[in-house]
Amino acid sequence: MQLDRWYNAGQPQTLQLAQILLYTNAVFELLQLVLSGGFLPVGAGSLSVLIITFLWVVVFVGQVLGAVGIANSRKVGYRLGLVVAFIPVALQLYVFVRYRVVAVNLFNLLFEVALIAALVHPQSRDYQRIWFK
Numbered sequence: 001m002q003l004d005r006w007y008n009a010g011q012p013q014t015l016q017l018a019q020i021l022l023y024t025n026a027v028f029e030l031l032q033l034v035l036s037g038g039f040l041p042v043g044a045g046s047l048s049v050l051i052i053t054f055l056w057v058v059v060f061v062g063q064v065l066g067a068v069g070i071a072n073s074r075k076v077g078y079r080l081g082l083v084v085a086f087i088p089v090a091l092q093l094y095v096f097v098r099y100r101v102v103a104v105n106l107f108n109l110l111f112e113v114a115l116i117a118a119l120v121h122p123q124s125r126d127y128q129r130i131w132f133k
Helices: 013-036 046-071 075-099 106-120 122-131
Strands: none
Touching: 013 046, 013 075, 013 106, 013 122, 046 075, 075 106, 075 122, 106 122
16 A cells, blocks of 8 residues: 555545644644653553553554545545544543543644544545545
8 A cells, every 4th residue: 555645635625624633633642742741640640641641642643644544545544533533532531530630721622623523524424435445
């Protein structure tokens, strides 16, 4: 499988936006991981920190691969992008329920919700169903 594009401007606006948001969210997550040292509060157990941090690294890699897959019109890229779009919301919900701490700012949440909306939009779903390999 040859993946030669990082961005595809020939796709519908919703998929173009999804590609941009996948890359943007990946950059924000990488910066948060590197600059803050993790995603959990200070009092959390070390095993929880390790597991959650590993999941965030998986999400980072998945978002980049999902964006490249969408840019190259691959169904697996669309599905991967869809899965990794929901994981950050689920992880933040877990951190909130488990530790009673809001581990996200509204700016990040806005990008994550916009990404989910762009991927599940009927125009995106129809286009990928018809044209993606």
